[in-house]
Amino acid sequence: MSKYQKIYVLGAGAVGCFFGGMLARAKHDVTLIARVDRAEAINELGLEMDCKSFQEVIKVKASSDLSLLRDADLVLLSVKSPDTEKTIQDIASVLPSHAVILSLQNGVANTQIASGLISNPIYPAVVYVAAGMNGHRTMKHHGRGELLVGSLQEITPPDQEKLAGICALFESSGIPCAITAQIKRDMWLKFLVNCSYNGISGIGQITYGEMVRVPEIIQQIDGITHEFIKIAALEGVLISEAEGREANELIASTMVTQRSSTAQDLARGKKTEIDFLNGYIVQLAKKYGVEVPYNQSVYALIKMLERAQHN
Ligand SMILES: NC(=O)C1=CN([C@@H]2O[C@H](COP(=O)(O)OP(=O)(O)OC[C@H]3O[C@@H](n4cnc5c(N)ncnc54)[C@H](OP(=O)(O)O)[C@@H]3O)[C@@H](O)[C@H]2O)C=CC1
Ligand SMILES: CC(C)(CO)C(=O)C(=O)O
Known part of the structure; x- marks a missing residue:
């Protein structure tokens, strides 16, 4: 059984809906944290995944309530970079200390920004996917969808265990994921x-x-x-x-x-x-x-x- 039972996707945009949708499709317990209108649309009619290899409506929970993260095991951080600081500040008092954060963001600054604001373990992912949102509940996939994960510090045995758990979770959902020592x-x-x-x-x-x-x-x-x-x-x-x-x-x-x-x-x-x-x-x-x-x-x-x- 995965050690990451409760998964929250913080920022239900293109990337959040792609990876969160894939995990939910594989029956993992996922909640998308979205703006109010998007959360309502997804709860009412489901998340439409218009992918290269399949088109499906996925039933997945969505909410705009950040206090839900109090039982999180894994947080996929997928807000845009200018929103990192505020978003992490908003969850810092809510997130349990064991919860792991994986940044799915572009650029090379987000993990450092976030780790200066919260004491939870936080790892960067290198994300190769091409995705966009059409309206509130349709994620359009234009190609790829694989992840590399690692640690900005030397990977310790506890890091290795956490990262291996993350890779196993994604792999079980059809997302290629590998640990890299040169993140x-x-x-x-x-x-x-x-x-x-x-x-x-x-x-x-x-x-x-x-x-x-x-x-x-x-x-x-x-x-x-x-x-x-x-x-x-x-x-x-x-x-x-x-x-x-x-x-x-x-x-x-x-x-x-x-x-x-x-x-x-x-x-x-x-x-x-x-x-x-x-x-x-x-x-x-x-x-x-x-x-x-x-x-x-x-x-x-x-x-x-x-x-x-x-x-
Ligand atoms: N799109 C792509 O193909 C790829 C993107 N990336 C990277 O992934 C990251 C995410 O990108 P992308 O998915 O395109 O971005 P989006 O703008 O599509 O998604 C981010 C979402 O998070 C929402 N959001 C921000 N703060 C909160 C909050 N506090 N509560 C609830 N929702 C919130 C935003 O709402 P609002 O817009 O209203 O602020 C938006 O809907 C970026 O760093 C990007 O560079 C990486 C690889 C590919
Ligand atoms: C990989 C790429 C270039 C896909 O569009 C991306 O990361 C982005 O759009 O931000």
């Missing part, structure tokens, strides 16, 4: 593709498949990647140009019809995660006295679009 590097490799694709997909509101048909966009991606690799090296993460190119190409070929989560935020008039993506690279570049004009341009353009929406 920092794996997070940076995923972070790279987010810097390459998310902003540009958002600016153009275009899919990855459409993006890579434009030679000038390929040049932009190459420029972003070149700068990114320099900054990663300064942060102690060595990624070769060939690895970077391969990581980028794999996204375009496995998630052809996806628009980035940043594009989805802009389309909804929501603040994006850009400060945690290209903006983070810009911030590090300032610290190291390095120029990153490609990342700076994407960052500035997303900031402009965000501001235009909020004026």
Whole structure:
């Protein structure tokens, strides 16, 4: 029997509904924590999973009540990065001390932010899935769906046991999940593709498949990647140009019809995660006295679009 009996998905958006839905489909005890309207819609009619390999309506509990987390064994943190701090503060007094948090978020800062605010064990996951929400109760899957999990510190035997339990839970639900001893590097490799694709997909509101048909966009991606690799090296993460190119190409070929989560935020008039993506690279570049004009341009353009929406 899994040690993670009570699972809460904190942030029932695209990623939360994909992974939470898969766990609920495999009959695990899952509650999606969502905004009120979404929770009502899912409780009333179920979560529709429009996946590459199946289309089903999944019966899963949903609520906007964070006090439910008092009996949590596992929390899948799937709010956007700008919401991490407040969300963790909101659950800090509720969550039992044994509950484990797994961050399913992009970027390389969330686990550290969260662990500074709560004493529960918290692990990062590197998430390769392409998903979006159509309305409140339909999750549209555009490709992949696998996880790498690890610890930002050296993996101790108790960490190993917790991470193995998490992998067993996901594997039992049809989600490939592996423990990696080099999670920092794996997070940076995923972070790279987010810097390459998310902003540009958002600016153009275009899919990855459409993006890579434009030679000038390929040049932009190459420029972003070149700068990114320099900054990663300064942060102690060595990624070769060939690895970077391969990581980028794999996204375009496995998630052809996806628009980035940043594009989805802009389309909804929501603040994006850009400060945690290209903006983070810009911030590090300032610290190291390095120029990153490609990342700076994407960052500035997303900031402009965000501001235009909020004026
Ligand atoms: N979409 C994708 O394909 C992928 C996304 N990711 C990453 O996963 C993370 C989640 O992304 P995604 O699922 O796309 O984001 P979404 O915006 O679709 O989902 C987040 C959801 O959490 C809700 N939320 C935030 N705070 C609370 C709260 N306190 N109580 C209840 N609900 C709350 C948000 O509501 P509201 O919008 O009203 O604030 C939103 O519905 C991000 O870090 C993203 O970068 C990683 C891989 C792929
Ligand atoms: C993998 C990818 C690029 C999928 O869309 C993603 O992480 C995102 O959109 O934020």
